[in-house]
Amino acid sequence: MEEKELIHIRRDLHRIPELGFEEYKTHSYLLEFIKELPQDHLTVETWKTGIFVKVEGRAPKKTIGYRADIDGLPLTEATGYEYASTHEGQMHACGHDFHMTIALAALESLANEPASNHVVFIFQPAEEGPGGAEPMLRSEAMYRFKPDCIFALHIAPELPVGVVSSRAGLLFANTSELFIDLTGKGGHAAYPHLTKDMVVAASFLVTQLQQIVARRVDPLDSAVITVGKIAGGTVQNIVAEQARLEGTIRTMSPEAMDRVKAEIEKIVQGIELAHDCSASIDYGSNYYQVNNHADYVQKFANLTKGLNVTYQEASAAMTGEDFGYMLKEIPGFMFWLGVDSQSGLHTSRLSPKEEALSIGAKLVVKGLREL
Numbered sequence: 001m002e003e004k005e006l007i008h009i010r011r012d013l014h015r016i017p018e019l020g021f022e023e024y025k026t027h028s029y030l031l032e033f034i035k036e037l038p039q040d041h042l043t044v045e046t047w048k049t050g051i052f053v054k055v056e057g058r059a060p061k062k063t064i065g066y067r068a069d070i071d072g073l074p075l076t077e078a079t080g081y082e083y084a085s086t087h088e089g090q091m092h093a094c095g096h097d098f099h100m101t102i103a104l105a106a107l108e109s110l111a112n113e114p115a116s117n118h119v120v121f122i123f124q125p126a127e128e129g130p131g132g133a134e135p136m137l138r139s140e141a142m143y144r145f146k147p148d149c150i151f152a153l154h155i156a157p158e159l160p161v162g163v164v165s166s167r168a169g170l171l172f173a174n175t176s177e178l179f180i181d182l183t184g185k186g187g188h189a190a191y192p193h194l195t196k197d198m199v200v201a202a203s204f205l206v207t208q209l210q211q212i213v214a215r216r217v218d219p220l221d222s223a224v225i226t227v228g229k230i231a232g233g234t235v236q237n238i239v240a241e242q243a244r245l246e247g248t249i250r251t252m253s254p255e256a257m258d259r260v261k262a263e264i265e266k267i268v269q270g271i272e273l274a275h276d277c278s279a280s281i282d283y284g285s286n287y288y289q290v291n292n293h294a295d296y297v298q299k300f301a302n303l304t305k306g307l308n309v310t311y312q313e314a315s316a317a318m319t320g321e322d323f324g325y326m327l328k329e330i331p332g333f334m335f336w337l338g339v340d341s342q343s344g345l346h347t348s349r350l351s352p353k354e355e356a357l358s359i360g361a362k363l364v365v366k367g368l369r370e371l
């Protein structure tokens with residue numbers, strides 16, 4: 001696909017970011033594109049807002065899968081692009097517009113000239129939450145499309161265009177969302193002794209949670225607890241009856257995740273006692289770590305040599321990806337694609353360089369034809 005068309009598609013998709021399992025316009029856009037391709041070797045099936053596409057191989061020995069996530073984030077865009085999001089408060093701030101464009105370009109190449117093996121494209125909803133990979137994996141459709149190996153990419157703002165990176169073993173962390181609600185006795189701000197202040201309780205809780213990472217987790221088995229949002233109370237002169245913390249937990253192993261959760265539960269019980277309140281914990285959606293299979297990473301690294309691309313060994317990151325569930329059952333790998341943006345993932349000014357689109361597309365096509 002010409003660079004001009006790649007950019008055109010990416011910008012179209014960038015304008016219409018949608019949240020997990022609400023990717024209706026995105027779904028239609030993808031289906032429209034797929035409909036225009038030569039259909040002789042294609043089988044297309046939809047699953048919720050996701051899509052499976054199989055391209056029959058010429059002399060198949062196996063089926064190679066490629067997964068692209070399709071949802072956006074609840075964030076107001078501040079890039080100033082003329083093609084900025086037209087959906088108020090929603091943005092492709094994690095590069096899924098890039099991921100989809102590259103997948104469509106690869107699909108077009110394969111539909112016009114099938115590979116030797118069968119190829120399956122998985123357009124997956126809700127990566128940012130509540131998680132589409134696991135239910136898609138368990139879907140009835142997956143029996144018809146399940147590949148023998150699979151790969152995916154994620155844009156990397158901190159890497160220059162022309163650089164890709166990956167590693168054997170752990171690439172991304174285990175994640176769990178974290179929602180804690182506190183309820184106590186509110187009242188007049190002038191009579192604090194008659195109340196149980198949930199703003200104070202929440203403040204203690206936030207600082208105590210940080211001690212889990214500092215003092216209860218082996219420093220060599222890292223963990224992260226981030227409270228990204230805290231809300232409580234109504235006005236300045238009422239002692240708050242309610243407070244809510246929203247955050248995320250990241251660990252390098254599923255066992256460490258269990259330990260961190262057990263520690264959180266102990267601390268929350270302590271808060272209930274100390275502040276005479278009731279608390280509830282909800283872990284929202286949880287993602288399994290992304291564990292790359294060493295032999296596929298090696299094959300991928302070799303494959304980059306034929307293209308004008310530099311392969312670098314990546315470090316493990318505390319980002320999460322529900323692609324980890326796919327890799328738990330199907331051998332394969334994920335890699336970072338350099339897009340050189342000053343602003344990082346999940347920021348309102350993320351500005352990936354579009355020159356990376358054709359590099360991503362060439363790599364994915366080569367992977368699907370040669371892995």
Ligand SMILES: CC(=O)N[C@@H](CCC[C@H](N)C(=O)O)C(=O)O
Pocket residue numbers: 094127128129154175176177247248249285287318319320321345346
């Ligand atoms: C690549 C990336 O940024 N992924 C997200 C995954 C979100 C998982 C879940 N909603 C959570 O917040 O725990 C990330 O934040 O790493």
